[in-house]
Each structure stands twice: as structure tokens, then as C-alpha cells.
Amino acid sequence: MSLDLRVYLVLDPAHTGGRSPLEVAEAALRGGVTVVQLRWKVGPLREMLRWGAALRELCRRYRVPLLINDRADVALALEADGVHVGQEDLPPEVARRLLGPRALIGVSARTPEQAQAAEAAGADYLGTGSVFPTGSKEGARLIGLEGLRTVARATRLPVVAIGGVNAENAAACIQAGAAGVAVISAITQAPDPEAAARALRRAVDEALAARRLEG
Amino acid sequence: MSLDLRVYLVLDPAHTGGRSPLEVAEAALRGGVTVVQLRWKVGPLREMLRWGAALRELCRRYRVPLLINDRADVALALEADGVHVGQEDLPPEVARRLLGPRALIGVSARTPEQAQAAEAAGADYLGTGSVFPTGSKEGARLIGLEGLRTVARATRLPVVAIGGVNAENAAACIQAGAAGVAVISAITQAPDPEAAARALRRAVDEALAARRLEG
Numbered sequence: 001m002s003l004d005l006r007v008y009l010v011l012d013p014a015h016t017g018g019r020s021p022l023e024v025a026e027a028a029l030r031g032g033v034t035v036v037q038l039r040w041k042v043g044p045l046r047e048m049l050r051w052g053a054a055l056r057e058l059c060r061r062y063r064v065p066l067l068i069n070d071r072a073d074v075a076l077a078l079e080a081d082g083v084h085v086g087q088e089d090l091p092p093e094v095a096r097r098l099l100g101p102r103a104l105i106g107v108s109a110r111t112p113e114q115a116q117a118a119e120a121a122g123a124d125y126l127g128t129g130s131v132f133p134t135g136s137k138e139g140a141r142l143i144g145l146e147g148l149r150t151v152a153r154a155t156r157l158p159v160v161a162i163g164g165v166n167a168e169n170a171a172a173c174i175q176a177g178a179a180g181v182a183v184i185s186a187i188t189q190a191p192d193p194e195a196a197a198r199a200l201r202r203a204v205d206e207a208l209a210a211r212r213l214e215g
Numbered sequence: 216m217s218l219d220l221r222v223y224l225v226l227d228p229a230h231t232g233g234r235s236p237l238e239v240a241e242a243a244l245r246g247g248v249t250v251v252q253l254r255w256k257v258g259p260l261r262e263m264l265r266w267g268a269a270l271r272e273l274c275r276r277y278r279v280p281l282l283i284n285d286r287a288d289v290a291l292a293l294e295a296d297g298v299h300v301g302q303e304d305l306p307p308e309v310a311r312r313l314l315g316p317r318a319l320i321g322v323s324a325r326t327p328e329q330a331q332a333a334e335a336a337g338a339d340y341l342g343t344g345s346v347f348p349t350g351s352k353e354g355a356r357l358i359g360l361e362g363l364r365t366v367a368r369a370t371r372l373p374v375v376a377i378g379g380v381n382a383e384n385a386a387a388c389i390q391a392g393a394a395g396v397a398v399i400s401a402i403t404q405a406p407d408p409e410a411a412a413r414a415l416r417r418a419v420d421e422a423l424a425a426r427r428l429e430g
């Protein structure tokens with residue numbers, strides 16, 4: 001599956017502002033989200049599996065890859081397209097061994113060293129941040145646009161910017177070298193998730209077009 | 216690998232009374248533990264992987280199977296012998312599909328219905344309890360020796376008794392139909408883990424011998 005990172009939705013079904021996570025996901029997909037990552041931090045795994053199976057079908061209908069945060073066994077069980085792992089999670093080379101050559105494997109990388117290690121380990125893309133301050137991820141260290149640019153220059157892998165990204169600052173991420181932007185609450189807590197996704201998609205598409213013209 | 220459930224150690228490296236988890240594990244193995252399950256509830260996964268790799272080697276030296284609580288991907292990464300899953304964890308049929316026909320798969324089952332479902336799903340053994348009151352697992356519902364007996368009679372799978380088991384009450388578990396006993400703190404918090412394991416092993420062996428004579 002080819003990798004379109006333009007608008008990358010991180011979805012925690014426990015945090016969709018009291019709305020049905022599947023309805024929020026479908027609204028986001030209608031709005032133009034290009035990747036969905038399922039993240040699940042607390043609660044029974046079987047609930048995630050039931051919920052993930054429905055999300056799996058939904059993403060297939062929209063031809064958008066579904067990635068699972070951290071757990072390669074859940075990715076296998078759900079026939080998801082891959083996993084996203086942090087620096088303290090399952091190592092990407094282990095994820096690759098478990099999931100095979102066609103799986104999509106993303107790694108959180110905040111420094112050039114982490115980016116190069118992930119690239120050597122066979123990652124398909126990097127998640128880099130926090131670019132801007134954010135309430136979603138307490139204690140996430142801020143790297144700023146300059147940190148994003150430094151990572152993007154250090155690797156041949158596509159980089160998705162994460163952390164406090166919204167429709168207003170998405171273009172700056174693309175200008176700093178990102179292939180796309182990852183958001184959590186900017187979509188899942190938005191009054192209108194479809195409109196929020198659409199605004200992000202438009203901002204990213206315009207910035208990518210501008211970058212191509214400049215390039 | 217054949218399955219000897221006589222003394223089943225559940226090891227949480229975060230709870231070994233301030234001692235090195237590997238030293239506690241080796242003492243327990245010297246004392247006669249026949250299965251080790253690695254349980255890890257909090258903290259970075261990579262720490263569990265580093266730690267689990269050392270435990271993997273230790274268990275191999277003692278020819279004792281190593282099982283991983285819940286995570287089939289960690290079992291694959293560590294080349295462990297299998298997994299133990301609860302009723303809300305990865306379903307046993309999914310674990311079987313991921314780990315293959317030779318893996319050992321245990322399921323927590325407190326009722327005959329759960330036991331029969333686990334058997335149908337391809338489990339190799341059941342963990343049944345809490346047989347006695349315990350401080351290790353808050354909120355674990357008590358089923359007593361009668362509940363243990365009911366489950367053991369409802370299945371052809373070997374059953375390991377868990378929850379408040381010690382060298383004094385282990386024989387009663389075997390008499391109720393258990394193939395062995397699982398302990399956490401009775402070994403890991405004991406002043407002398409090797410002696411604690413040895414006392415449990417002796418109690419279980421004597422009770423199994425008595426049961427064979429009676430049978």
C-alpha cells in the first residue's frame with residue numbers, strides 16, 4: 001500500500017468528545033484523512049479488537065491504511081496495514097520481522113540520530129514532534145519547526161509532523177519538510193470533525209503545491 | 216514442549232521485593248518451579264524486552280517454559296514458549312493463529328463455561344481462581360476450592376490453581392483437581408524464594424502422589 005501521509009489521524013476511541021468513535025472516524029475520512037492510527041491506552045483489549053475490526057472495514061472502504069499503535073499482535077489480529085512504535089515500544093526491526101516486508105512501520109523520532117536509527121531498522125516513515133505545544137500529550141518535549149526541519153533533512157524517510165498541529169500552522173510544517181501532519185484532538189475534539197479534516201487537508205495540499213513550485 | 220504445571224511462577228519484575236528479578240527467578244527455578252510467566256503491567260516495553268531476553272536464557276538453562284502475559288508480539292519477539300491470556304485479553308484462537316500449533320496457550324477461566332470456551336479455542340491449560348483471598352490481585356473474585364473443582368471437572372485441560380496459594384493450602388488445590396499451583400508473591404516476596412519454591416514443589420508432589428494412590 002502506498003503511503004500518503006498528508007493528513008494522519010491518531011484516533012483514541014476513549015477520546016472523541018463523547019461521540020461515537022466510528023462516526024468521528026468516518027467524518028474524518030470523508031474530510032480527507034489519508035492515514036488512521038488506532039491508539040488505545042487503557043481498557044480491555046477485546047473492546048479494542050471489536051472496535052478495531054469495525055474501523056478496519058471503514059478504512060478499507062475509504063482505501064486508507066490503518067495502523068495500530070505499539071502492538072504488532074493486534075495489527076496481525078486485525079489485519080491492519082502496520083504499526084506505529086515509539087522509542088520505548090517494540091523495536092521497528094522486531095515489528096518488521098513479525099509483520100513482514102509489506103507492512104507499514106512508523107517510528108516516533110525527535111532527533112536526527114533517532115531518525116537515522118529508524119531508517120536503518122527499516123521504518124517506512126517517521127512521526128516527529130512535538131512541533132507545537134499540545135494538551136493531548138502531557139510532557140511531550142517541544143522540538144519546534146526547527147527541530148522538525150532538522151529531522152526531515154537527516155533522513156530519506158517521509159516525516160509526519162505531530163504535536164499541536166492545526167489548519168493554521170500545518171503549512172509551516174510542510175514548508176519545514178514534512179510530508180504531512182498528524183493530529184489527534186484537532187479532529188476528534190472538533191465540533192465538526194469532517195470540516196476540521198477538510199481544512200487540514202486543504203492547508204496541506206496548498207502547502208505541498210507551493211513547495212513543488214518553489215522546488 | 217510438554218507441559219508441567221506443578222509450580223507455576225508469575226513474575227512481575229517490578230515486584231520482587233526490591234531484589235534483582237533475575238536472581239529471584241533463578242532461585243525459584245533452583246527450588247523447582249516448572250513454568251515461568253512474565254507479567255509486565257507498567258513501564259517501557261523495551262525494558263521488558265531486555266529483561267525478558269535474559270529470563271528467556273535462564274528458563275532455557277533450566278528447561279522450563281517461559282510464557283508471556285497477554286502480548287503475543289512480545290512472545291514472538293522473545294521466542295518465548297507461549298502466552299497466557301485473560302478473558303479480556305487477546306482471544307486464545309487469535310493467539311494460536313499468531314503463535315502457531317506448537318505454542319503453549321493458557322487462558323484464565325473461572326467458570327465451566329469459560330473453561331469449555333477456552334478448550335474449544337485451542338487452549339493448552341487453564342488458570343483458575345482466585346481460589347483463596349489474595350493481596351496480589353485486587354478485586355479478583357473468589358471462587359474457592361469448590362469453584363476450582365467445578366472448573367477442573369468441566370474440562371479435559373489441565374488446570375492450574377491461582378490466588379492465595381501457598382505451601383500449606385497447595386495440597387487442597389491438587390485434591391480439588393488442579394494439575395499445579397500458580398503463585399506470585401508466595402515466591403517473589405518470600406525471604407528465601409528458593410526455599411519457598413521448594414516447599415511448594417514438595418507439597419504439590421506429595422499431593423499428586425497421594426491422588427494417584429487414591430485414583
Ligand code: NI
Pocket residue numbers: 227229230256257
Ligand atoms: Ni505492577
